[in-house]
Amino acid sequence: MAIPDTLKAGLSFPAIAAPMFLVSGPELVIATCQSGMIGTFPALNQRTTEGYAQWIDEIQGALTPEDARFGVNMIVHPTNSRLMADMMVTVEKKVPLVITSLGAVRDVVDAVHSYGGVVFHDITTVRHAQKAAEAGVDGLILVCNGAGGHAGTYNPFALLGEIRQWYTGTLILSGCLSRGSDVAAALMMGADLGYMGTRFIATREAMASDGYKTMLTQSSAKDIVYTPAISGVPASFLLPSLESHGITKDMLKDMTTKMDMDHEMSDEAKAWKTLWSAGQGTGNVRDILPTSELVARLKAEFSEATQRFAQTNLV
Template sequence: MRLRTALTDLVGVEHPVVQTGMGWVAGPRLVAATAEAGGLGILASATMTFAELEAAVAEVKGRTTRPFGVNLRADAADASDRVDLLIREGVRVASFALAPKREFIERLKAAGSVVVPSIGAAKHARKVAEWGADAVIVQGGEGGGHTGGVATTLLLPSVLDAVDIPVVAAGGFFDGRGLAAALAYGAAGVAMGTRFLLTRESTVPDAVKQQYLQRDLNGTVVTTRVDGMPHRVLRTDLVEHLEQSSRVTGLYHAARNAQRFKRLTGLRWREMVREGLATKHGKEQTWSQMIMAANTPMLLRAGLVEGDTDAGVLASGQVVGMLDDLPSVRELIERIVDDAAAIIGKLPAVLTD
């Protein structure tokens, strides 16, 4: 079964299903599997060095000839070089975690790339649309990782009313019912993170996947104690400790992990400070919050890569409480699309004269 939408036409994928660019999770294996199954896989580059991103793009291209995307941090020190890499390698979709510079949009579009920023408010959607973005991904408060306080059911229609470009809905989606509902709202597709994290192709350790599968609908919490910004994560002993600990204790552990992240990525302190300053975005953040922001990649890596849930943080959407299996990516996408098509096919029956 196939569903043709503005997203499938724009990107050239078979199904209107997007696998989001989750740091430490959305690597070449998961992205290529999504592409091969007919969806849009997005490679996460924020936790990669430039050399690692080059290698990851090459690996995805070695695994599939279908379209895929790369998620970029617009405020990264080498963002311009990464844009050049995407253009040089012919990456179909450039996804941005923060509003991209107008210059980046223009360069990518001139090269034939599709630019799809992630946004969290209608006013941000208007801005990037005016700058030439081809589509947007809008995530409601149900989503994992950094999130806002407005539910998808309200945020999505507000964005659809604000722009004329395709809108992809994220936050709270995991099955065909969600896809059918998103299309009924007027969205061009859905984007999912946690649901793709819990697939067989995901490289997250199996023991960690089981921790996700054991959670109910109250198994996540939005905390500011990870990096000073609202962050939806699984409720774990570490998160509970962070919530209850003093800011001085949190700052001490953040500084230690920031040093580990510096060694891992090869970034200099000057670069880390510059990127920390860039996270302000007009917000009144303290220096301790900026150090916490530098610490976040290490907390996520410990849990999602090393499997150390005692020392790591596990980003998760609320949908984790609805999930109880580990399908292959192909099984997942085909099931979602088939179920959505069946639901849509029944809708004419509710119409009466």
């Protein structure tokens, strides 16, 4: 139960800015890492493997050993035809952290370990956590109820407690963490790191449109719908963005889509461009900030929360 040593370097806030489809790119990753928090992006945010390699070069060129480490997200699924080529680039460039989604595969884990990299895998159920642990990943990202993107359905206390009973690797908690005090609470529950998606959409460096960022600051938990209708597996979306395209909550019941990563990158992937994803934590996102300011605020909130807790003197 710890943060791997290689990721502790340069880390001054115990959290990861989560990889987000069409939202996270080099600018956000660099600003996050320079602020002392781990920055990440999905490999598929670039249209080609060559583009992916260029982004890594850009990030590695901008970061110094004093900055926090960065990571990439790989979709390990038969429909991701780029996986092999992207993994070769990842190994060649020695990306410090690889976050795998969907499949936890021993070959991918071994490839990353071969150069001293770390693999975290995101899961929504105990069964998937067990499979990932068997594949030898270094940490599990517990994607809980209310998260942005492909969220889980379990309450974080329930899922984290159950997995901590048998898992000794790094645990990362995901879902509705918007404030520094939320990250402090996650650590108090037994997580090693927090994982923040939605909060980082509303940063100056995120690739999301201004309309998307503004909608986040005006929405709250009641505006989030959790539906498989857009991408084939259940994900959280901002209802106002659906409604502005004529899609009502009732219509979602009749819509079906099949998951296909190549398709996600095709023109129809514009779905995610126009139908915006966010988690229930959006109600705690009220401003659009430069990432450095956001992380400075998160650190102050974290510190205030831990001091407040220490002063309760209840036990």
